[in-house]
Amino acid sequence: MLSFPHCWMDKITLQHPRGAYQAAISLCRLMPDASATAAAHLHPKERQYFDSLQFERRIHSYLLGRITAKTAAARLTGISMLSSIRISSGVFDQPILTVPGYSNLGITLSHTGNYCSALAFPEEHPMGVDIEKSNLRNASVVKEQLTESECELMQSMPGTYEERLVMFWSAKEALSKILKTGLTTPMSIFEIHRAAWKDDAVIVEFRHFMQYKAILIIIEGYVFALALPRLSELDYRTADLKSRLKILTSVNVMTNTL
Structure with a gap:
């Protein structure tokens, strides 16, 4: 089991004429004193980029987005080790989700100030x-x-x-x-x-x-x-x-x- 302060996540079932689909939502607020804890959950590739960041605002935004997206993905897949989940960027800067043992999963996220929301979902939906x-x-x-x-x-x-x-x-x-x-x-x-x-x-x-x-x-x-x-x-x-x-x-x- 994994807990993360100031985050709430849950699974959502979507009923469509083609069938039922599972997604997961995460809503998080990252406080300044939680940065060290959040950084410990980064994937090695994410950590490499994170260590190159210099500006506090970008550091906070990066951590908030990664933690929110990862907790949504973890809630959907059941994986508890957030550092094994990677959020990278596509050619249009769209977020790309990589979860060990899973394929065809999508992720979407949004920031505003200290808050972030993310959805992990199957690409079919x-x-x-x-x-x-x-x-x-x-x-x-x-x-x-x-x-x-x-x-x-x-x-x-x-x-x-x-x-x-x-x-x-x-x-x-x-x-x-x-x-x-x-x-x-x-x-x-x-x-x-x-x-x-x-x-x-x-x-x-x-x-x-x-x-x-x-x-x-x-x-x-x-x-x-x-x-x-x-x-x-x-x-x-x-x-x-x-x-x-x-x-x-x-x-x-x-x-x-x-």
Whole structure:
């Protein structure tokens, strides 16, 4: 059994017409005093790169991303030695997951400040994740990227104006990770044309990528987005996920065990 402070992880079952798929989610917060502990869980190849880092912000970001991704992968596979799991980068800087004894596994992750979220999943069932602070500094820039139809659609969504903007941005960010494009293409490509409130979350669909949807959860100060195939249903109450997000972002953070 492995425990890691300030991390929560769990398995998720996804029901699709083609069958059931298992994925795992991890939500982590890395405190400055945990850096030494986190570094001990790096793969030898990761450690080699880590030792070349000089700037504190990059060191923290690297450790946070690796630990979050590794705990998600460990929860999915049952492997307890995080140092045996490697997260590397592809030619487009997309994260590549390598787990001994496993193949065809994908990983997606997102940072915001001291927080990170990751999903480990089978490549047969692509997924994307994003977590963002809801207090946008560049709200006007994000608004300029919305289509007229999206501006109208926003009016029917819950939350503050800024939260709505972040929800749209976060949904597109999560989808772009599935497509492995990042937000390097015109934002209109990711246009959202439908939104509905369901089970403590907003479900959105995309005009040009009808095979996908995104589940958006609003918590105080943050927006969490999960992009997945449109026909897939989570065998997991979004209210439970929302409560875990609240715990993670609260002052008293709990420790979970794999």
